[in-house]
Amino acid sequence: MHTARRDYETCALIGTGHFLSHFYMLCLPPLFLAWRAEFGVSFAMLGLAVALMSGTTALLQTPVGFLVDRHGARPFLVGGTLLMALSVSAMAFAEDFRLILLLAVLSGVGNSVIHPADYAILAGSIRKEFMGRAFALHTFTGNLGFALAPPVIAALLLVMDWRGALGLVGLLGLPVVAAILWQSRILVDQPKRKEKTLGGGALLTSRPILAFFAFFLLSAMAGTGVQAFLITVLGKLWGTPVAVASLALTGYMAGATAGTLVGGWVADKRGSNLLGFVVLLTLAAVALLLSMGLVPWPSLLLPLVALVAGGCLGASRTPRDVMLKEACPPGEVGKVFGFVSAGLPLGGAITPVPLGLLLDWGHPGLILPVVGALLVLSLLCAGGARALAATPRRAAAPAE
Known part of the structure; x- marks a missing residue:
């Protein structure tokens, strides 16, 4: 049993x-x-x-x-x-x-x-x-x-x-x-498909899977931007001491890690109705991240703000994974997750250079707005992926 x-x-x-x-x-x-x-x-x-x-x-x-x-x-x-x-x-x-x-x-x-x-x-x-x-x-x-x-x-x-x-x-x-x-x-393997589905290449280039890939990619780009440059941005904008800014980044990372467990519990309780939860949490994180670039938070509050922002993003990650699993045809989980999760290291590789250039050009105030824009774009991809995956006929159509 x-x-x-x-x-x-x-x-x-x-x-x-x-x-x-x-x-x-x-x-x-x-x-x-x-x-x-x-x-x-x-x-x-x-x-x-x-x-x-x-x-x-x-x-x-x-x-x-x-x-x-x-x-x-x-x-x-x-x-x-x-x-x-x-x-x-x-x-x-x-x-x-x-x-x-x-x-x-x-x-x-x-x-x-x-x-x-x-x-x-x-x-x-x-x-x-x-x-x-x-x-x-x-x-x-x-x-x-x-x-x-x-x-x-x-x-x-x-x-x-x-x-x-x-x-x-x-x-x-x-x-x-x-x-x-x-x-x-x-350790039981995934159920095998009982009927013919799209070929592997066609599946991975179908609209919902490409939309999920973009969702993962943009999320990783935003997260890498925060991890790589939050300390520098806070220092340049507000003169935040390195120790305080480092504590803020630590709070962000701790929140993002612990938030995944909260997201898993919510995903099990809400069943398939997860997109609204992801949107709400992501927008809350965007607002908190933007506030750190617009308001000189007191040193005691700054790590707490970063902790909550990281927690919101972390809690949104598990529903993201569950939505992708629900979009996978039976017997295709390996290739789909292998392809889509490759967007995470790719996103981490794309972000540092262009954001570093913004700092070199003297625009530290643009870093967190760019991160926020990436997160909002990721939500558009998430909504598109969810809608396409929910419609079998459209989900089966390869991207043109």
Whole structure:
């Protein structure tokens, strides 16, 4: 019998692998100074290691999604997690920085499996009434991996060298793989389609899926803008001390992470009526973000405002994922989530340069309005995606 306990066990297994995938993405930057001293490479080359890992992940998510839908998610989840972890651990033995770059690519190959395989398994293993909370826990564990990677690596470097630190964190993947194999009976793959649907390419270029991709892309562009430039903007506009502005950014990130859990609970309670909730929360976040660029908030209130803004955006993320899952034809979850979630790293790559140019040209007051405009545009895409996906005939029509 499928129980709530099994739902939580499934989320724990899937979430642990998702935590590691995000953790490994940010475990390399704290090592840059040690690598620069050891290998004598430029900062551009050091950045290339992270770019190769994240870029490989983004590029391969969609083709891996096709394989997950065709052959099942569990073998790919086990193999991907193992490759991702062992590649990071093998960096500890590198004597040439070029080998680290190669291993970063291999880790990215393993990491590319995580999103399509995770969502395909969640679609088949979790009760419908718990799906929102399952997606929320999945997002939460990933954000936790991002948050913990830098301080964990920094702490390890206090007691061992960089080789020991990488070898240790890489080996963390082995018990995760063992747990997945041991408990694989509870990981049920997504239901297969019973009737002919659009081909994979036609599905991914259909209007609703492209609209969801734009929704994810624009949301990521806005979020990256806040994360990258909030401290600078507050300093230039109001002379906010770095410590206070950093606390505001920390509040924003904490709110965005915790908000996903609230969004999951709401998604399960509201069922399919989620678009209004997403619109309301996003507009509230836009108003709060704009206020930080228009009003010199007192130092005690500024972090609280940022916390609430981040919480609103975080709470809107889980309903976004649930709406996409509801738009997926049976048996197509892997490729759809692989394709659409690739918009997240792409959005993160697009934003920093143009927003940085606005700062270079002396317009810090435009940064938060641009972020707000991106979020409003994302809502238009969300509404279009929801409307198209709700109409089977129109949802089946490929984009022209």
